[in-house]
Amino acid sequence: MxxxxxxxxxxxxxxxxxxxxxxxxxxxxxxxxxxxxxxxxxxxxxxxxxFKIRGAWHRLTDLDEAQRGAGVVGVSSGNHAQGVAWAAQRLGITATIVMPVDAPAVKLASTRALGAEVVLYDRPGGEDRDEVARRECEKRGAVLVHAFADxxxxxxxxxxxxxxxxxxxxxxxxxxxxxxxxxxxxxxxxxxxxxxxxxxxxxxxxxxxxxxxxxxxxxxxxxxxxxxxxxxxxxxxxxxxxxxxxxxxxxxxxxxxxxxxxxxxxxxxxxxxxxxxxxxxxxxxxxxxxxxxxxxxxxxxxxxxxxxxxxxxxxxxxxxxxx
Structure with missing residues (x-):
């Protein structure tokens, strides 16, 4: 969504x-x-x-109850991922983050530690991250929290x-x-x-x-x-x-x-x-x-x-x- x-x-x-x-x-x-x-x-x-914590917090706190219940999907190499995961954890919202397979290990580990599910995509191989995120949103009925186009x-x-x-x-x-x-x-x-x-x-x-x-x-x-x-x-x-x-x-x-x-x-x-x-x-x-x-x-x-x-x-x- x-x-x-x-x-x-x-x-x-x-x-x-x-x-x-x-x-x-x-x-x-x-x-x-x-x-x-x-x-x-x-x-x-x-x-x-x-800084990504700022946009994630503003976005997630404006979701209505139905949207919060459906969860959110983010797309990120790691910083937006952690911002969305941090806000989601604090608000009790399920978060799924689409991240590249070559993201820094510290960012992958921190995103998972904040309770988000990570779905990997092949950035080096040219896989379209927005298309992966779209599929995840459709599958889950979740709200897309884009890293910058929001x-x-x-x-x-x-x-x-x-x-x-x-x-x-x-x-x-x-x-x-x-x-x-x-x-x-x-x-x-x-x-x-x-x-x-x-x-x-x-x-x-x-x-x-x-x-x-x-x-x-x-x-x-x-x-x-x-x-x-x-x-x-x-x-x-x-x-x-x-x-x-x-x-x-x-x-x-x-x-x-x-x-x-x-x-x-x-x-x-x-x-x-x-x-x-x-x-x-x-x-x-x-x-x-x-x-x-x-x-x-x-x-x-x-x-x-x-x-x-x-x-x-x-x-x-x-x-x-x-x-």
């Missing part, structure tokens, strides 16, 4: 109030870059290690921007004029655009998976190249954005940026050294672009550190400079 409507700024405000009732605001940490301060939003410190999810992710604005007004003397964020399907970026209407919003994608960047230039949705290279940024590895997200992005984002693997690893190392944070590759993408000088900083720049769910062995290799 799918339910559609358009995301709104009013919906973001509602989501922010709902999230604030159950979760403390994540820290906004100052970081000096070439003599200027940027403000890093540590979403990696959420209970599930990523109004409630977009609004929930936008609550990040509400928090950033309040924190920067207190710490930096005003609301952000630039927000740089990792981008996969565009749910977070679209939510930030609704939450921070006066700020420039810049999405950052991993090299080879820059479909949103290219779509913004073309003015229409373009998919990832079928021969896109492997990327460590599994959280940002989406085939294409969707109309519901692109409708917001094309109005508010004039361009996007691409972070290379080396730039992402450098950002992971710096975040660990300077901020004492563990970031997964996708969670470090926005910081990577900023550190590489790919965007002109504003007077009050916010950078979203979107997730920290990385396998320990992989992170050790990054810190050691082996990758």
């Amino acid at each position: 799918t339910i559609t409507r358009e995301p709104t700024a009013a919906g973001v405000a509602i989501a922010a109030r709902k999230v604030a009732e159950i979760l403390p605001a994540t820290p906004l940490l100052p970081l000096e870059i070439d003599g200027r301060t940027i403000w890093c939003k540590a979403e990696s410190l959420q209970p599930v290690g990523a 109004a409630w999810v977009i609004e929930g992710q936008g609550s990040t921007g509400i928090e950033i604005t309040a924190q920067m007004q207190a710490l930096a003397g005003g609301a952000p004029d630039l927000v740089v964020a990792p981008c996969g399907g565009g749910g977070l970026t679209a939510g930030l655009a609704l939450a921070c209407p006066d700020a420039r919003i810049v999405p950052v994608e991993p090299e080879g998976w820059d479909d949103v960047c290219r779509s913004l230039v073309a003015g229409r949705i373009l998919p990832v190249d079928p021969f896109a290279p492997p990327t460590a940024c599994d959280a940002l590895q989406t085939p294409s954005t969707k109309p519901i997200t692109f409708a917001v992005l094309k109005q508010r984002c004039s361009f996007g940026l691409v972070a290379t693997p080396a730039e992402v690893r450098a950002a992971q190392r710096l975040a660990f050294a300077k901020l004492r944070l563990v970031l997964e590759p996708g969670g470090a993408a926005a910081l990577a672009a900023v550190l590489a000088g790919k965007v002109e900083l504003g007077e009050r720049t916010a950078v979203v550190l979107s997730g920290g769910n990385t396998d320990a062995e992989a992170f050790v290799r990054v810190l050691a400079g082996e990758d």
